[in-house]
Amino acid sequence: MATKSQxxxxxxxxDQQYALPIxxxxxxxxxxxxxxxxxxxxxxxxLIYQNGNIVTIIDIKRILKAKSLNQNxxxxxxxxxxxxxxxxxxxxxxxxTMSANRIFTDRxxxxxxxxxxxxxxxKVYILEPADILSQINIYD
Numbered sequence: 001m002a003t004k005s006q007x008x009x010x011x012x013x014x015d016q017q018y019a020l021p022i023x024x025x026x027x028x029x030x031x032x033x034x035x036x037x038x039x040x041x042x043x044x045x046x047l048i049y050q051n052g053n054i055v056t057i058i059d060i061k062r063i064l065k066a067k068s069l070n071q072n073x074x075x076x077x078x079x080x081x082x083x084x085x086x087x088x089x090x091x092x093x094x095x096x097t098m099s100a101n102r103i104f105t106d107r108x109x110x111x112x113x114x115x116x117x118x119x120x121x122x123k124v125y126i127l128e129p130a131d132i133l134s135q136i137n138i139y140d
Contacts, residue, residue, distance in 0.1 A: 010095030028094040060089035
């Protein structure tokens with residue numbers, strides 16, 4: 001019996017590779033201006049305006065407790081959509097489209113437990129949009 005392949009878009013934060021399911025209308029953009037939101041959740045960096053949409057930028061590095069290797073001014077954001085709302089996460093580097101027939105679970109992690117393996121057996125953790133949004137308080 002054939003298994004259905006799932007598609008992901010990969011990206012890097014520091015030296016760790018992550019992936020987001022491609023079914024959420026993803027795209028990478030660069031931006032320079034970010035509008036801060038007073039008294040917002042500490043994991044929300046602000047808003048940008050992109051192609052007629054207001055995009056909430058989430059500090060995924062803070063949520064993951066990840067260190068960025070990218071200290072330059074260039075800001076790369078991976079956009080995704082949930083329920084007609086647009087969100088973005090800052091990443092250090094865009095990756096490529098990946099396919100996986102099998103999803104694994106890391107039982108030692110509390111969040112973002114699912115991962116896929118690359119050809120060289122490296123773990124690429126999957127960041128599901130619902131899991132990302134569960135870590136922040138948008139409507140405070």
